Amino acid sequence: MNNDSTIFIGLDTHKSFTQVALLKDKRGEAPSSYSRIQSTKSAFIKLSQTLQSQFPKATLNFIYEAGPCGYWIYRLLTSIGHQCYIVAPSLIPKAPGDKIKTDKRDAAKLARLFRADELNAIYVPEAEDEAIRDLSRARETAMKDLKDAKFQLKGFLLRNNITATVKDNWSKKHLRWLTELVLPHHSQQIVLQEMIQIISERMQRLQRLDNELLYQVKNWRYYPVVKAIQAMRGVRLLVALGTIAELGDLRRFDHPRKLMSYLGLVPSEHSSGQKRRQGSITKCGNKRARRLLVESAHTYKHKPNISAELQIRQEDLSKEIIDIAWQAQLRLCRRYQRLMFLGKHRSVVVTAIAREMVAFIWAIAREVVIIPIDPRQRISRLPV
Template sequence: MKDLKDAKYQLKALLLRNNINYAGTANWSLKHLRWLTELVLPHPAQQIVLQEFIQTINERMDRLERLDNELSHHVYQWRYYPVVKAIQAMRGVRLLVATGVVAELGDLTRFDHPRKLMSYLGLVPSEHSSGGKRHIGAITKCGNGRARRLLVEGAHSYRYAANISTELQKRQESLPKQIVDIAWKAQLRLCKRYKKLINKGKHYNLVVTAIAREMIAYIWAIAKQIVLSPINPKLRLSRVPA
């Protein structure tokens, strides 16, 4: 994803230097890619560079699709797949986000309290104290940046009203009721909290970060439920080392 994003930035920079702007609304759609192939730049060397950028973007999009397919195929054989499957009951946590978070953090239940997990991810506010003064600053960002980024991406979905979509309902099928209940409780709270913070005039990035911080607490609760619950043996996490 980072390689693909870098290639897109490079192509956009080339177009900006030549005062070329896309009039459409959806960047990197099929219509946008067709528009790129029809561009004619002032200098032949620039045209070659443009074609190379377009080819690079197409190659990286194809590579990303191949990796997604391979990940979807192999994740079912992973010892942590029960947790990956279970935390997809959460809104904003699909297969790639769930797999990425668990791959980065491992056994979530090794944290005896969700606050410790929040600190590990660098999602807690920093503190600068001197004498009797206490100042709370931005989040520490001292933990796992990749897992933190995935959670922030998932947190954007809570800007909409609480709802069980068809896709989310499919992800929750065959999961124990306790896990579905935790996911619904999380959705009710986080959608309400998102709206409340926005209405208070909080910056959008601050709101999304606050939602991501609470998301990991509910994910931790679901992972703990999977390890301890005797309801569905197939969902129990084996204690065999990875």
């Protein structure tokens, strides 16, 4: 046995247990099923210690699929000095005739494909970055729940032929008008009061999350990037925060085209021989960040202008960032009008604008200095 070799450990993770497979870095070596362990921190620490004692001079590479269990296994193994990689399940190659799927086969397949360099590891956010992302997603969920409750109440009023006499919907005056409604049946009155109470509770929930989000983002290490990309038109705080929370460090993309492809904003293609066919966008990657950018792209249908609100957002920013934002506004507004003049559908135009917005956001992010996280702090943030 070569003590200086690399050992690939495939992990088929589940909620309660994990199947382990080993593969040595030798030509012709076949993966072997090692054991099944509990999906607990103590079990993974014991596994790493046992393997390190069996292969004292070998490098241990752990590989497992991304899933609903999160990144705690990755953070645990890397904190004790081992190499760990997470791969996307959708990018794992599968043979057409492979109809047998077991935990042992899956773990062995991960180790074998990773040794053959057939798998690409995904980006794993820091624990702090994931926490901000969870808070941003919770705020979006609260907003969706509030809209659903409002739609239900509007539908209820429409079925009962009740028209609002207050123009300012969902203001305090409008809510008081709703509480003063008297319906002919007691059961309907109960339903109305329950709907009003649900809307009030969800509005308070949304306000709490907004306040917490505004407080936490100012202490986040990516706050300079969030503040910088707000120099662009159509990118306010929630859009900027949601985009960076989903994408993480934009400096990991060495070219903006890779970021466009990661977001699924590039056109699909099916070319062969002399024919080249391009279709709709691929819609790969993070759909939430893609949706936020597409929504922001609608603002470029107007003429270039620096509004008072945009000028306030650009305060305390460097001249280089402001110049990039103005250059983006000139180009994107002109491109929006030109594509509309050519007869393109509005959704196609907005998607094209969102794709080019990505390049300017990438350029702005590279102008911001981000303080890296101390590795000792990274270990201390692991959950106990």
